[in-house]
Amino acid sequence: MTPRNRPAETGSSAIDLALFGALGDLAQRKLLPALYHLDREGLLDENTRLLGLARHDLDREGFRQRVEASLEDHVKAAELDREVLTRFLQRLDFLSLEFLESEGYGAVREWREPGRERPLVVYLSVGAKIYGDICRHLKASGSLDEQSRVVVEKPIGFDLDSSAEINDAIGDVFPESRVYRIDHYLGKETVQNLIALRFANPLFGTQWNQNHISHVEITVAEKVGIEGRWGYFDEAGQLRDMVQNHLLQLVCLIAMDPPANLDADAIRDEKVKVLKALTPFSDDMLGRDVVRGQYMAGTHDGQAVPGYLEEEGANADSHTETFVAIKTGVANWRWAGVPFYLRTGKRMPEKLSQIIIHFRQQPHYIFDPDQRGLAANKLVIRLQPEEGIALEVLTKDSGLDKGMRLRRGPLHLDFGSAFPKTRIPDAYERLLLEVMKGQQYLFVRRDEVEHAWQWCDSLVAAWADRDEPPRRYPAGSWGPVASIAMITQDGRSWYEDY
Ligand SMILES: NC(=O)C1=CN([C@@H]2O[C@H](COP(=O)(O)OP(=O)(O)OC[C@H]3O[C@@H](n4cnc5c(N)ncnc54)[C@H](OP(=O)(O)O)[C@@H]3O)[C@@H](O)[C@H]2O)C=CC1
Numbered sequence: 001m002t003p004r005n006r007p008a009e010t011g012s013s014a015i016d017l018a019l020f021g022a023l024g025d026l027a028q029r030k031l032l033p034a035l036y037h038l039d040r041e042g043l044l045d046e047n048t049r050l051l052g053l054a055r056h057d058l059d060r061e062g063f064r065q066r067v068e069a070s071l072e073d074h075v076k077a078a079e080l081d082r083e084v085l086t087r088f089l090q091r092l093d094f095l096s097l098e099f100l101e102s103e104g105y106g107a108v109r110e111w112r113e114p115g116r117e118r119p120l121v122v123y124l125s126v127g128a129k130i131y132g133d134i135c136r137h138l139k140a141s142g143s144l145d146e147q148s149r150v151v152v153e154k155p156i157g158f159d160l161d162s163s164a165e166i167n168d169a170i171g172d173v174f175p176e177s178r179v180y181r182i183d184h185y186l187g188k189e190t191v192q193n194l195i196a197l198r199f200a201n202p203l204f205g206t207q208w209n210q211n212h213i214s215h216v217e218i219t220v221a222e223k224v225g226i227e228g229r230w231g232y233f234d235e236a237g238q239l240r241d242m243v244q245n246h247l248l249q250l251v252c253l254i255a256m257d258p259p260a261n262l263d264a265d266a267i268r269d270e271k272v273k274v275l276k277a278l279t280p281f282s283d284d285m286l287g288r289d290v291v292r293g294q295y296m297a298g299t300h301d302g303q304a305v306p307g308y309l310e311e312e313g314a315n316a317d318s319h320t321e322t323f324v325a326i327k328t329g330v331a332n333w334r335w336a337g338v339p340f341y342l343r344t345g346k347r348m349p350e351k352l353s354q355i356i357i358h359f360r361q362q363p364h365y366i367f368d369p370d371q372r373g374l375a376a377n378k379l380v381i382r383l384q385p386e387e388g389i390a391l392e393v394l395t396k397d398s399g400l401d402k403g404m405r406l407r408r409g410p411l412h413l414d415f416g417s418a419f420p421k422t423r424i425p426d427a428y429e430r431l432l433l434e435v436m437k438g439q440q441y442l443f444v445r446r447d448e449v450e451h452a453w454q455w456c457d458s459l460v461a462a463w464a465d466r467d468e469p470p471r472r473y474p475a476g477s478w479g480p481v482a483s484i485a486m487i488t489q490d491g492r493s494w495y496e497d498y
């Protein structure tokens, strides 16, 4: 590890990776392809090995075949190098295990080849309810030592109390310094770039406050619906699935004060201050500052798609939200009076995640009064697709007949075209690499999770008091009309590309 748990540039040292839930959706679709890419980039130590664990009765060869097939599905053909694939598959072992029973965990200890120096990284790609059981059985079987780390997925629990219970169970076995809570948005290239943008550029450093910024807008729109996850999603809803973690992490990175350095805890201390300063919800804010929606049948790319209540496995009475728009604020000196408008939903017209920083207008305006609406800079931070950053500036419209007409145009940094040879890695590649290096700055600390739940719980409690059904929106639209009214009541609108 680098001196104080801070980012460094190099590859990883050898580890033993035990992947619980290795045949599940996340492991097959994201984690194994990410590990393959790390191998291809030369970032996996030659001695790193992986043990897949699941309850299915497979042997090592069968597991390797399953992984090969899913890499063929989930890695672009041009990036699937047969030599690397063979090397990668040779790293894999498999253990069939019922995770809730202690018998069988001895095989994990035996797999570790006593005497080897590699730390054990335990990746729990299973539901959070069983994190505690797995940690306990690993400890009791003697599979862990002082170097072992655990990686856990979101969502951790359902509310503050359930998350505390799960975190306690993990904490009984692993100290906080060896717990890596994933929020995969923190592994996205542009999200990390927020730290560079804000703290490496004096231009933004001096403007980043309520004197210069009028409001902040965050949109995380998904094209997909429930994708066969109705059981999980209907208990969670969009607030718990997306806002409690991904959107609040984005709010933190936008709103936090500069950390003293890039140490994991220096960054996380600043993020916690933001979470503590979020405006809590009260009943009178519900109609005005919060909109819940649920998608109805509609069309997507010209195809008819079912509504949420007609999805496979659906309960036709569900009031679970698939869309949420929220106006909130960060009550401190830097952000007093600056609204943060958040919206996220499933079955929207396109997949789009972006943050817009709206700067204030000049105090005195001297151009054409008809163009006054143009007169504010915007910083557009595009997380996906086509990662990039654009600063909208005003220039003079060219031409002899234009006088001093203004024109709005972007100073554009499109990562794909600015750095064409650089492949933008998937978030899980970055995060897995950081776990291997033992660096926690891209992982969420327990108090962050808990403050985020506290804020969400206040909203859920206000919803429960009202007991209103969500507003309906057609699949393929930008959400309920009320979400547009929510922002227009302040004389603003959701940002549209022009
Ligand atoms: N999928 C995704 O895109 C995302 C997932 N996550 C999180 O990642 C984690 C994993 O999700 P996902 O991959 O979708 O889930 P899946 O249900 O697809 O995978 C979980 C795997 O764990 C196995 N498993 C569960 N319980 C046991 C047990 N008691 N003993 C042995 N094996 C068991 C399951 O086996 P079996 O099939 O036999 O039940 C299954 O293969 C969850 O915490 C989820 O919230 C987070 C973000 C995105």
Ligand SMILES: O=C1O[C@H](COP(=O)(O)O)[C@@H](O)[C@H](O)[C@H]1O
Binding pocket: 184, 222, 224, 241, 242, 353
């Ligand atoms: O964590 C989750 O994220 C995905 C969206 O992730 P993205 O990287 O594709 O933006 C979401 O679909 C899923 O419901 C949620 O659990």
